[in-house]
Amino acid sequence: MPVKKTVTKKPAVKRAKRPAINVDPERRKAYDKKRIFLTKTEKKIDEMIDAARLEKDNLLKIQREREKVEKKLKEREDLLLRAPTPKDQVKLLQAMFADSQFEPIQELIDIAKVKTGARALSPKDRAGILIKLAEYTTPKPKTVDTQRDAEMNIEINLVSYDDVTQKDLKAPVEQPKDSEYEAFMLDEDKNA
Secondary structure, three states: OOOOOOOOOOOOOOOOOOOOOOOOHHHHHHHHHHHHHHHHHHHHHHEEEHHHHHHHHOOOOOOOHHHHHHHHHHHHHHHHHHHHOOHHHHHHHHHHHHHOOOOHHHHHHHHHHHOOOOOOOOOHHHHHHHHHHHHHHHHOOOOOOOOOOOOOOOOOOOOOOOOOOOHHHOOOOOOOOOHHHHOOOOOHHOOO
């Protein structure tokens, strides 16, 4: 989009009339002083106008750059939301970090290094950061399966109740004579 340059007119300055040559020296001196003052003032006004134009140009450049960055960021956010896989999302985030020259791990390290002063973290927060950083350098140990060596035998008995009568249900049930089963029996049942 082309930028319109505005031309500002210099303010009209009233010039003092030049006194005649044969005028008294006091009046001539006052005229010269006034002329010098007006010339300096005009120069200052010109400098201020140039500085204002420069500031306006700089502000426009900054606004254009900001709009470009915001547009790029918006595009990246849209891509991030539409990224089909987490791997694609990670790639986009890494590209965003690279563009902005931001390294989150380095920032965390810098924060964790501060032990005293106004920027120091509480020990709990500092420990949290150090634990997160440790995940990148040392792998977490895997849990050990303690029951891997134990053998297990499961016995399944299928019982068909099609042939069972009321008389069979009322008959006492024989308890198995298993030495392993005795550990679960009550003392009363063991003596019976």
